[in-house]
Amino acid sequence: MRAVDIIIKKRDKQQLTAQEIDFFIQGFTNGDIPDYQASAFAMAIVLNGMTPFETADLTLAMAKSGQVLDLSKIVDIAVDKHSSGGVGDKTSISVMPMVAACGLPVGKMSGRGLGFSGGTLDKLESVPGYRVDLSTEEFKKQLKEKGIVLTGQSMDLAPADGKMYALRDVTGTVPSMPLIASSIMSKKIAAGAQAIVLDVKTGLGAFMETLEAARELAELMVDIGRLAGRKTVALLSDMNQPLGASVGNALEMIEAIETLKGGGAPDFVEHCLHVAAHVLMVGNRAKDLTEARAMAEKSIADGSALDKLRLLVAAQGGDVSYVDDPSKFERAKFIEVVKAPRSGFISQVHARIVGEAAVALGAGRAKKGDPIDHAVGFIILKKVGDPVQAGEPLFEVHANSEEKLAEAREAVLSSYQFSDESVPPLPLFYE
Numbered sequence: 001m002r003a004v005d006i007i008i009k010k011r012d013k014q015q016l017t018a019q020e021i022d023f024f025i026q027g028f029t030n031g032d033i034p035d036y037q038a039s040a041f042a043m044a045i046v047l048n049g050m051t052p053f054e055t056a057d058l059t060l061a062m063a064k065s066g067q068v069l070d071l072s073k074i075v076d077i078a079v080d081k082h083s084s085g086g087v088g089d090k091t092s093i094s095v096m097p098m099v100a101a102c103g104l105p106v107g108k109m110s111g112r113g114l115g116f117s118g119g120t121l122d123k124l125e126s127v128p129g130y131r132v133d134l135s136t137e138e139f140k141k142q143l144k145e146k147g148i149v150l151t152g153q154s155m156d157l158a159p160a161d162g163k164m165y166a167l168r169d170v171t172g173t174v175p176s177m178p179l180i181a182s183s184i185m186s187k188k189i190a191a192g193a194q195a196i197v198l199d200v201k202t203g204l205g206a207f208m209e210t211l212e213a214a215r216e217l218a219e220l221m222v223d224i225g226r227l228a229g230r231k232t233v234a235l236l237s238d239m240n241q242p243l244g245a246s247v248g249n250a251l252e253m254i255e256a257i258e259t260l261k262g263g264g265a266p267d268f269v270e271h272c273l274h275v276a277a278h279v280l281m282v283g284n285r286a287k288d289l290t291e292a293r294a295m296a297e298k299s300i301a302d303g304s305a306l307d308k309l310r311l312l313v314a315a316q317g318g319d320v321s322y323v324d325d326p327s328k329f330e331r332a333k334f335i336e337v338v339k340a341p342r343s344g345f346i347s348q349v350h351a352r353i354v355g356e357a358a359v360a361l362g363a364g365r366a367k368k369g370d371p372i373d374h375a376v377g378f379i380i381l382k383k384v385g386d387p388v389q390a391g392e393p394l395f396e397v398h399a400n401s402e403e404k405l406a407e408a409r410e411a412v413l414s415s416y417q418f419s420d421e422s423v424p425p426l427p428l429f430y431e
Contacts, residue, residue, distance in 0.1 A: 003033045010044040018057040025061035029160045042173040050178035056227035062186035065160035069192030074144045075105040079283040080193035085117035087205045087355035088242035092120050093256035097308035098276045100148040101299035104283040107143040109153045109191050121152050126250040126374035130318035148312045157190040181220040195231040195282040203240035205351020231282050236430040241349040244268030248363045248377015250329040257326050260306040271428050330375040332398035334405050340394045346386045348417035357411035361404050385425030
């Protein structure tokens with residue numbers, strides 16, 4: 001078998017076999033197949049696509065390129081929840097404890113912020129001492145003993161994906177559904193997930209801006225999951241405006257904690273309950289969504305979800321007193337309440353503009369390796385559909401520099417649009 005023959009076959013729009021795909025991915029991972037051939041292979045996929053079977057074979061080949069965790073001896077079913085990224089999306093920090101409190105063990109590996117999209121690990125690290133670099137053995141031990149883990153991907157999981165992604169980034173081959181879907185799913189499968197809930201975002205603040213593109217990606221990932229023998233469900237959720245009220249690391253951590261204490265922004269609470277219900281369903285802990293949602297609601301009402309978050313933070317070296325008293329979180333030097341310039345109804349809060357403004361404040365990274373300022377961000381006080389009077393508080397800016405505060409204020413103000421007519425609120429989920 002030769003790499004060039006596989007490239008030619010895909011160039012000529014023919015279907016590749018599992019053996020051909022596996023040969024190419026393993027050869028690329030171990031250095032036998034050079035970058036220039038892998039680039040040609042990726043471009044052939046971008047131009048000619050792949051069938052669901054080819055994409056599933058590509059996913060499994062990438063998953064098998066490194067360590068594949070087997071969690072079946074540790075828990076009866078290992079469940080993972082993945083979000084395709086967004087602004088104000090602190091869902092995992094609330095949902096995972098809710099699900100674990102209902103008796104379903106959750107072992108999740110999360111990522112750092114990417115572009116304007118905030119990262120779960122960066123938010124968790126606003127809790128002093130919280131470790132996100134657990135070893136494989138620590139991951140397994142904590143999952144077995146505590147029933148909940150939220151860490152970074154520190155293991156040798158799907159190294160082919162890391163190599164391929166670095167190449168795609170510089171060869172114009174990022175926008176390809178099979179390559180995006182196999183990148184996400186190879187990491188989930190390598191991490192040992194037997195059941196997966198995908199929260200696929202669509203809208204102005206999502207990587208998939210149209211509902212059609214989000215649906216195509218979601219269907220492809222569900223196909224891959226099923227062909228790989230994983231129970232998989234995808235939810236299409238809105239990301240035209242930030243999710244919940246807070247954007248920023250410590251601010252989002254505070255909102256996630258308040259949600260588990262029975263508070264939180266109504267849209268965020270509803271989003272969490274809906275996602276948690278689906279996780280409980282795929283994890284075989286409820287017979288239908290109604291029962292699953294009631295279980296999730298009870299975990300907040302009886303305090304067991306908050307207890308699971310405390311257990312998680314303590315297990316990973318974090319200071320639990322921050323969960324008990326969120327006023328201890330680092331605060332920005334300058335906090336300004338920005339008022340509405342006119343009366344009317346909110347017709348838009350452009351999520352991407354808010355996300356990019358948060359990165360400019362220091363809540364995200366302009367380039368790899370940049371330090372994160374955990375204290376900065378925004379509190380969004382008015383959302384799409386809300387009525388507002390001129391002079392009424394619209395949002396808060398939390399900044400550590402007056403210059404950055406002024407820039408952020410203007411940016412987030414520009415994200416708002418107003419209407420004289422009433423505007424319906426945005427749906428949280430499309431399907």
